[in-house]
Amino acid sequence: MSTATLTxxxxxxxxxxxxxxxxxxTSATFVVIALISVLALLYxxxxxxxxxxxxxxTDLTAQRDQVLAQKQELSVEAARLSSIAATKNSPxxxxxxxxxxxxxAK
Amino acid sequence: xGFSSDTLLQRRxxxxxxxxxxxxxxxxxxxxxxxxVLQHSAYxxxxxxxxxxxxxxxxxxxxxxxxxxxxxSPVALNQTLNLVYADPRYVGDKQAVAEKLAxxxxxxxxxxxxxxxAGIEYAVLAERVDSATAAKVRKLNLxxxxxxxxxxxxxxxxxxxxQSIGFVNADGLGQYGVEGYLNDTLSGTPGQLxxxxxxxxxxxxxxxxxxxxxxxxxSYVLTIDRNIQAMAEQELAAQxxxxxxxxxxxxxxxxxNGAVRAMASFPTFDPNSYSTVKDYxxxxxxxxxxxxxxxxxxxxxxxxxxxDQGKVTPDTTYDDPxxxxxxxxxxxxxxxxxxxxxxTMTDVLKNSLNTGVMFVLRMLGGTPxxxxxxxxxxxxxxxxKHFGFGVRTGIEQSNEQAGAIVQASNNAxxxxxxxxxxxxxxxxxxMIQMVAAMSAIANGGHLYQPRVxxxxxxxxxxxxxxxxxxxxxxxxxxxxxxxxxxMLQVVVxxxxxxxxxxxxxxxxxxxxxxxxxxxxxxxxxxxxxxxxGSFVGFAPAENPKFVxxxxxxxxxxxxxxxTTTVPVFGDVCRWLFKYYGxxxxx
Numbered sequence: 001m002s003t004a005t006l007t008x009x010x011x012x013x014x015x016x017x018x019x020x021x022x023x024x025x026t027s028a029t030f031v032v033i034a035l036i037s038v039l040a041l042l043y044x045x046x047x048x049x050x051x052x053x054x055x056x057x058t059d060l061t062a063q064r065d066q067v068l069a070q071k072q073e074l075s076v077e078a079a080r081l082s083s084i085a086a087t088k089n090s091p092x093x094x095x096x097x098x099x100x101x102x103x104x105a106k
Numbered sequence: 107x108g109f110s111s112d113t114l115l116q117r118r119x120x121x122x123x124x125x126x127x128x129x130x131x132x133x134x135x136x137x138x139x140x141x142x143v144l145q146h147s148a149y150x151x152x153x154x155x156x157x158x159x160x161x162x163x164x165x166x167x168x169x170x171x172x173x174x175x176x177x178x179s180p181v182a183l184n185q186t187l188n189l190v191y192a193d194p195r196y197v198g199d200k201q202a203v204a205e206k207l208a209x210x211x212x213x214x215x216x217x218x219x220x221x222x223x224a225g226i227e228y229a230v231l232a233e234r235v236d237s238a239t240a241a242k243v244r245k246l247n248l249x250x251x252x253x254x255x256x257x258x259x260x261x262x263x264x265x266x267x268x269q270s271i272g273f274v275n276a277d278g279l280g281q282y283g284v285e286g287y288l289n290d291t292l293s294g295t296p297g298q299l300x301x302x303x304x305x306x307x308x309x310x311x312x313x314x315x316x317x318x319x320x321x322x323x324x325s326y327v328l329t330i331d332r333n334i335q336a337m338a339e340q341e342l343a344a345q346x347x348x349x350x351x352x353x354x355x356x357x358x359x360x361x362x363n364g365a366v367r368a369m370a371s372f373p374t375f376d377p378n379s380y381s382t383v384k385d386y387x388x389x390x391x392x393x394x395x396x397x398x399x400x401x402x403x404x405x406x407x408x409x410x411x412x413x414d415q416g417k418v419t420p421d422t423t424y425d426d427p428x429x430x431x432x433x434x435x436x437x438x439x440x441x442x443x444x445x446x447x448x449x450t451m452t453d454v455l456k457n458s459l460n461t462g463v464m465f466v467l468r469m470l471g472g473t474p475x476x477x478x479x480x481x482x483x484x485x486x487x488x489x490x491k492h493f494g495f496g497v498r499t500g501i502e503q504s505n506e507q508a509g510a511i512v513q514a515s516n517n518a519x520x521x522x523x524x525x526x527x528x529x530x531x532x533x534x535x536x537m538i539q540m541v542a543a544m545s546a547i548a549n550g551g552h553l554y555q556p557r558v559x560x561x562x563x564x565x566x567x568x569x570x571x572x573x574x575x576x577x578x579x580x581x582x583x584x585x586x587x588x589x590x591x592x593m594l595q596v597v598v599x600x601x602x603x604x605x606x607x608x609x610x611x612x613x614x615x616x617x618x619x620x621x622x623x624x625x626x627x628x629x630x631x632x633x634x635x636x637x638x639g640s641f642v643g644f645a646p647a648e649n650p651k652f653v654x655x656x657x658x659x660x661x662x663x664x665x666x667x668x669t670t671t672v673p674v675f676g677d678v679c680r681w682l683f684k685y686y687g688x689x690x691x692x
Contacts, residue, residue, distance in 0.1 A: 051304075066237075069186040069255075073236055079180045079262035084336040104689035 159303050165294030167259070168323030170271060170284060171563060173331040178569070181271055181328070182285070185260045188240040188253045190232040194222045196250030203248050207231060210242045234258055234378075259285075261377045267335050269391035270328075270369045270558060272504065273377035281380075282389045284328065284558060286504030294323035325563040329365035334358055337681050338368040342656070345674045346372045350662025355392040356674065357537055358682070359653045361545035361644060363574035364554030366501070366538075367652065369393050394499075394506045397534040398657070401622030401667075402458045403642050404530030406594060407495075407543060409455060411488035412466035413586035420589050423448045424465045424474070430525070432477065433518070437464065437525045440621075440666075452593045455618065456601035463528035477521045482514035485524065492581040493543035494553055495535050500575075501556040509535040530620055537640075541655045544642045546581045547590055548616075548650035553578040591616055595647050602668040603643065609676030610645070612690025613683060617643020617675065619667040624660070636660045639667030641675045651686055654678050 023031070080086060087093055141149065170182035190211065197203050204218035211232045221229050231251070235243070240253050259274040272283025280289035297320030338356045346354040358368040371392040375383045383389065390396070412418040428445030429438035439445075439460045454462025468474050471481025489495045489511055496511040511533050512523050526532035538556050546553040554574050561571040582590070594616035598607050602619040620640040623632035642655040656671040656678070663670075682688075 065186075070237060072183070072185045073187075075180075076183050076185050076260045076262055079183060080260075082179070083263045084266055084332055085264055099684065102684055 157302055158300055161299040161301065163297035163299055163317075163320045164257070165296050165320035166322040167274070167278075167294065168288075168292040168325040169563070170325070171327045172263075172267065172335070173327070173329070173560070175331070175333065178327055178563075179263075179332055181261060181263050181267065181332070183260045183262060185258050186255055187233075187258050188235040188237070188243075189230060189256050190235055190240075190243055190251065190253055192222060192229045192231055192251045193227055194229055194250065195227065197222055198249060203251065206246050206248065207243070207251070210239060210246065211235065259377075263332065264378065265374050265376050266332060266339070267328075267330055267368075267370065268374050268377050269371050269389065269393075270330065270366075270503065271377060272389075273380045276381075282504050283391055284326065284502055287502045288324075288326065288559075292323040292326075295321040297321070326559050327561045327563050327569050328558050329360075329367065329560040330369065330558060331367045333685065334682070335368040335370065337685075338678060339370045339372070339374070341674050341677050341681075342370055343372045345656075345670070346658065349658060349665075349670050351658045351670070352660040353392065354656070354658045355396070355537055356654070356656050356678070357393045357541050358678070359541045359545055359556065361548040361554075361650050361653045364542060364545065364556045365560060365574065366556055366558050369558070390505065391503055392657075393537045394501055394503045395536070397507045397509050397536055398638050399533060399622040399625065400530040400535050400540060400640060401620030401638065402460075402529055403540060403618050403620030403640050404533065404535075405455060405458065405463045405528070405620075406547070406590065406618045406642075407489060407493050408463045408466050408485065408528040409451060409593065410493075410547065410582055410586065410590055411485055412451070412469055413589050414488070414492075414582040415470060415484065417469040417472075418451050418466055420450065420452045420593050422451050422469075424462065425449070426459055426461050428461065430461050430464055432464075432522050432525050435522050437461075437522065452596055455593050456596050458529075458602060458619065460529045464525050467524060467528050477524060479514060479516055482520065482524045485527070486511065486514045489527075489533075492553070492578065493539075493546065494577060495533070495539050495543065499536075499538055499542055499556045501538055502559045506538070507536055509533075509539060530622055537655050537657055540640075540642050541653050543581075544644060544655070545653045546578075547587060547594075548644040548653055550584060551580050551582050551587050552576060553581050591647055594618060594643070598643065602666070603641065603672050603675075605668065605672040606641075606643065606676035606679060609673075610679050610683065610690075612692050613645060613679070613688075614647035614691045615643055615645040615679060616647040616650075617641055619672060621666040637666075639670040641667055641671040643675060645679050645683070646688060646691055648691060651688060652679075652682055654682075 167184055169180060169184065171178040172181050173179075190207070192203075194200070200219050200222045201215065204215040204222065207218050208215040218231055221231055233256075235253070243251070243253060257278070261268075261271065261273070268283075270283050272281055272285035274285055275281050278293075280286045280292060285292065298318040299315065301315040338358055342354050342356045345351075353372060355371040356368065357366060357370075359366050369391065371388075371390075373385075373388050375388045380389070409418070413420075425447045426439070426445045426449045429436045431437075437460065440458065445461075449457075449459060449462060451462065451466070453459065454465075464477075465474065467481050467485055468477055469481070470484040471478030490497065496509050498506045498508045500506075511527070512520070514520065514524065523532050542553065542556045553576070555577050557572070557574065559572050561569045563569055595614055597603050597619070598615045598617050603615070603617050606615050606617065618641070620642075622638050622640075624636045624638060625631070626633055638657060638659050639661060640655065640657040642653070644650040644653040654675055656674045658667075658670040661670045683690075
């Protein structure tokens, strides 16, 4: 092996050293602030969402109450229409004939 | 090297300031520690109070149902309706507002103007406004006029069984009838919501909210059958008006278990508009709350005591003198009854002879010649212990009265009192007591507690039945009951109840009329010309399916109970025979 070849091999980067990344104090501070900001945003988002859902729940409860009130109204109206007094005054009953003497088969 | 005096002064000043600053810092730290550590709980609770509010979650009031043949039908329901109100100070042109309201709510504009003028800051313009009409009122956008939702009790059957059901007042409290008696269980228990609120006080749904759910009130199914009830009310109202009476009552009971199938009084009211009623007496269920002297209807129970004690039989005879002198008083038969010898006990009931039941009282004491303390004690025992007079029955109705029976004694006047009691004067009872006692005779001797609650309705619509309560198993011996039953049939076939027999040919009916004088309120005798007519009976006599009592108060026409009450009894029986499909006995 010639001297020139040996020289070239010697200059080759046969052993690679790992990159030694070290964050300085300023960078670390920024990273921590960024992380805290992201977490704060996430928290705020969740809180806002929960609050909005609370209003939605309140709205839905109000709607449910309204529907229940309408159901009550309809139930009462149905009962009123099928009451004895309403039945007596109905045109169907007006056309009926009262029963006479009943005969029983022995 | 020494310091100059100025430098020393400066250093001393700096040290003093440092000390003061440190002291101030310590004070601040101490105060902060006091507020945040020692007072932590107190401020936390104060903050929590600011952000948390407690709300009451109302419980749903239980509903009421009655029988409709084999099914059930509602008679008391809950409903959320609107109330239209106004603050007259902010209402501009009252006439124009009234006209607009009348066009939507109905009624005359003048009525609304009157209400607007009557109120200073708050005037109720309309109640029980449904949601559709409320929306129309909102659309009018009238200044000073507002709407608010309110919970109301609705009675879809209107006047039907009004006194038995009662009503719920503006404060949500049950009044009269079942609504009053069962108010606690019907009301339920309100729940609670402790919720975080926003700045407007609106609850926010969070995991920290504490909810105690309300317990809804119990719903009941009543023993009343609405078909029988409607018929009974119709017959009663027609008769009260026909005989120009002040009022009347009717009750129909199933003698096999004490269940009330119909109970009504006339005049009546509509519980939906109870606030418009002027005479509060119409709210009262006269069947359970009105004590009265029953008159000759009581003879059946006096005779029952004599028969059960073996002191008389249906064929036992006595000589009727027409009047009997007791102490310084003459106690006589009713007008028109002629004295005569050898009257049987059956004649006593058939012709309603006062002297005959006084004879039974004497026989209860062991001697036909005079009234004894033992005889009176025996009669008292039968009236109170065997037949339940003088004590409340326990029926699920508000304001039930017990009646009044004077105890047996040797006091002056006690003999006269007891002589009168044998034919239903000087004693007060209620109709429900009379019907329960007659049911015991009808069913072979079992005294049941009268009841209007048949069961509770579960949320799934199924019914958990309430069992009937037996008060006394053997009020009389079977043979004496059979004898009394036969004697009461004679009353209907040949005596004062003949009109019921005529209306129902082929049926065996048993019963007894009673026409009683009405005591003066001051206790100085009886009101001239005024009477209470009653009839209590059962049918078919051989296997009774129902007991009916009719009472007519102060009829405006002449005549006894046989003309005022028996026709109603007969018509009710005829209807019930068809309704239950009961064939005639012959």
